[in-house]
Amino acid sequence: MTDFIEFGRTWMPFLLEGVGVTVGLWAVAMVLGFCLALVLVWARVYASKPLYLLATLYVEVFRGTPMLVQLFFIYLGLPEIGIVLDPFTAAAVAIGLNSAAYQAEYFRGAIQSLPSGQMIAARAMGMSRFQALRDIILPQAGRRVIPQWSNEAIVELKYTSIAYAIGLTELTSRAEQVGYQTFQFLEAFTLVAIIYLVLTGIVAQTLDFVEKRTRVPGLTNSGGKMS
C-alpha cells in the first residue's frame, strides 16, 4: 500500500497533465454535439419530411456504427479527399458528431413526452411558435432531459480515451507510457481509473445539483424510459 502511495506521488503529476487534454477534448465534443443535436432535434420534430429523413439517417448511422470506426473514418479516411485534421480536432469532431446523435434522441424523447396542450395554449394567446419553443418547450424538455444528458456526458468523457488510438497523448495513453516505463501496469491503470472516476463523479454531481436546483413540482424527469 505504501508502495502504491509512493508510486502515486511519483507519477500522478505526469498523469494529471493528461487531464487537460481529456477534459478539453470532452468539452469541445460535448458543445459540438449539443449544438448539432439542437439542429437534429429540430429537424426530427418540427421540420419538413426530407429534413426529418436526413436527420433520422444521421442518427441511425452514428448510433449504428462503432465509435472507433467513425474516428478512423475521420482521421485516416478523410485525408484521402483532402481533409486533414490533427488528432485532437479529429477526435473532438468524431466524438462530437457521435454524441450529437444520442443527445438529439434524448432531447426528442423529452420534447415528445411533454403534453401538447401547453403549446396550443401559448399559440392561442398569440405567442409565436418561436416564443412557445423558447419559453415553454425548451425549459420543460431541458429539465426533463438532465438525467439522460448527464449519463451521456459521462459516457462521452470515457469515450475520449479512444483518441489514444490515433496517437493523442491524453489520460489513457499517459497511463500506458507510465506502465512501460515502470512495468507497473496495475498501479498505472489503477491511478488513471481513479482519475476517471473523480472526473465522472464531478460531472454526475454537478448535473445532479443542477437538476435538483431547477426541479419544479409536476415536471418529473422521464429518466429510465430510454435505453
Add this chain to the structure above:
Amino acid sequence: MSDTPILSVRNIRKTYGGIEVLKGVSFDLERGQSKIVIGPSGTGKSTLLRCINLLSPPDDGSVILDGVTVEQKGINQLRAQIGFVFQEFNLFTHLCVLDNVRLAQRNVLGRSRHEATRRAMEELERVGLADKLDAYPAELSGGQKQRASIARALAMDPKLILFDEPTSALDPELTGEVVQVMKELANAGMTMLVVSHEMGFAKAAADEVIFMEGGVIVEQGPPSTLFTQPEHARTSQFLQMLTHEHHET
C-alpha cells in the same frame, strides 16, 4: 359602432379526413353577451371554437372580430384579443401561477414586467388566487388550476373569451367555484362563448343557448325559452338526456 357584433361567425365549414365536421355555422356575439353552446359529443363544438381563432383554420367561411377579419396575416395580435380557456387548463407546468399569467402579456402585448405583474395580480385577485402567486400548477386543485387559467386569459384584456368545457375535467365538488367565477365575469360584462353542459351557468348567466348537432346549429334562443319550449324534437330529446345524466350522477 357599439351595435356591430364583437364577433361574427359567417358560414364556417371544416372537414377532417373527408368528414365535414362543421357544415356552415353562422352566429353573432354582441358586446357583453354570453352564449352557451350545447350539443352531443363529436358534433363539432370544440372545432367551432378552434376555428374562431384559427387554431384549426376553417376551410370556408369567415370570422370577423370587432370589424376585422380573422386571418393568418397578423394572427398573433388577433389571437391576443380572443381568450381561450381549455378543459384541461393547459397551464405552463414549469411556471408559477404569477408567471403563467405574465408570460403572454410580456411576449405578445409587450408589457413591461411591472405592468404585467400589476395586471396579473388584479386578475388573480378577481378569481380568488391572490395567495397562490408562487404555487406551481401541480400544487393546485383542479378548480384552482382552472381559475388560474381564466386569470391568464383575462390578463390579456381580450375582447371575448372562448371556453371549451371548462368544468368537464373537474371533480363535481370543484365545478361550483369555477362556475361562480364565470357567472361573475358574465355579470361584469365580459363577452363569452362557452361550450358547456353546466346548466347552472346556462340558466344564471347565459343570454342565449346554441344547440348544435351534426355540424350545424339546430336552434338558438334565450335559455328561458330554449330550455322550456324547444322548437325542435332533437333539442328536447337532447335536453331530456342531459337532465337524466344529471339525476344519475
